[in-house]
Amino acid sequence: MELAGRWFCHCFRKTSQSQRTNAVSGTMSNFSPNYSDESHCSGSYLPKAFVSSQKCSDTQTKSGLDATIAQAMAELSFEERQRIQEDLHGVSEPIVEDRAQIDACLRDLDVHLNSMKKGSVYATAEMMGPFYVRDRDFRLSFLRSNRYNAESAARQMLNFFSIKLRLFGKEKLAKEITFSDLDDGDKQCLKTGCLQILPMTDSAGRQIVFHCPGVRPYNCVENELRARFYIFMCLWKSQETQKKGCVVVSYMLGRFQDKMNEAGFVERVILAVSFPLFLAGGHICTDHVAHCVHGKAAIGILPVSNRARFKLHLGSDQDLQDSLSTFGIPRQALPLDRRNYEPQFDGFLVWYNQQLCREDQPALQDASNCLLAPERQLAADSLLRPEKNDVLFVLGRRVSNAGNDHLRTLAQKRFEDYDLLSSKKKLLIAEEMINEIKRRGGRFLKQDTPGGLWKKVDEGEVCSKIMQMFRNIRYRRAIQDKSNSKSLRIASQIVKVVQVHLVDVLFGTTTCKNHPGNMRLREMVKDLGPEYDSATRARKTRLAELVVEKTKSMGGRFLIHQGAIDEDHWEMIPDDIARFKVTKLFRNVCRSTTTATSLVESRQNLELPTRKN
8 A cells, every 4th residue: 555655646746846736726737648648658657667568478468467466366365365266256255343343443543543644634634624534434434445454444544635635636635525526527537438337236236347448538647537536436435335345347358448558557546546445356358468468567556465356357258248257247237238249338327417417406406496407307317226125127037136035035925815815905915015125125126128227117017027926926836736746646656666577677777778678678669669760749659658568468567776776676667657768768769770870871872992902
């Protein structure tokens, strides 16, 4: 973390004295040179080791990135490596906070801050807004980001306020950054969707941050950093995200790669490290190993525990999405068109309009608290993020959300009552179940297309879906009852056999095929094989029945072995199972006969050269 702070300061020292003055005042108009500046694009802000790594070959680049991640893993203990792997795959145990432990961590954080804050920007912010800086939830977010390491949280707080001062100026130091604090250039950067929070979460319920460098038409680094700061603020507001962390997907395929030569990427990484957000996992997706050079440089700046949380994915769009799905990131979550894999940022634009709507709400209301303009109200209502207690309806897919599981449990409990009632009373039970979901804070949302926006479902449609759920339960129970009755009927027909005769047909062990009864059965099937192969379906069934009847007329039985191999325990199977096994034997014989005939014909057609004496 100290390294991150030093490099961020180094970036600012590259500017002139007047630029630093503008930075403190909040304008920061000359924070960094334009992307057209060759010195910036060539990596003048980067450590020499990072610049020289760009000259390496593709093989060296890939092996270097793998070695960086492997070295980070090697520096961790076994327990830390295990925890990181669980976080990456979304199977880690949820954090349970103990109030006494939290209070102790907050006291330790105060001790570290008091020993570090002298002459820092944090001290200035504390004087300007003590309630903001000392807020319990505010400080707790830094502890959660550092997994309750008070010293690391204190250092991150100091870096956080230093970067906030340089990005937004002194007047915003002790205030929460809002959408109105962004200028037109910042908002234009934000609207491109280069960095966005996806509406869907991963399998562990964590927010997914999608990074698409190929759509960043930024003019300078400062606009990008302020836009990213605001997005991080939106993530940071959720306590659930503070506890679970977030997952970052950097999608850098050929057409999505950065056309600006990744200018300012070090500053972006340092901003992310200084923000109180726990990184559960990072995924670098590319189709060319040369794109990994900046990934290696960025990962090299991170703390060791964060370096080990990155994974490199190489391949096509399909390969990358298959690989991401193994880490709990569903295909439909990515904002990509399913036909040509082009970016689809409709959901992000709705989110952007929602932020704009929230900021402009006071100006759009009159003294009587009138509603928002219809088009902006529609934009605000369009973006819905599923929560754990919501009931989600996705076409053609079973959703394993907590709200869906609770609704299915309610349906199982109320099925006996529901099945005996009239249609009107059935509707009342459906309405009671809807009210139960709403009492738990749940909503009913649907997704018309995979990866599309979530929409609220009206109560009438929800009632229809619940009643269909009851019909499905009735159908499944009828199938289960039928299967159980068939199993009981078969079990009642099974007869235990004490002694096996030579004319019996045996199943269940590998030695059965040499039994005299089995050999006789195969001869009968071979004789009838040509007729079976050309017969109709009804005739094939009749031929199988004739074989079973003929075997039984000779005193034979169809027996199956039960128990251990060395035990002589046999049971007689019913006639319908015997017919099924005979039918299977007919098919195998016909298949083998066809294969042998084809082989003979191919050999006959093969012309062998005559040998010369």
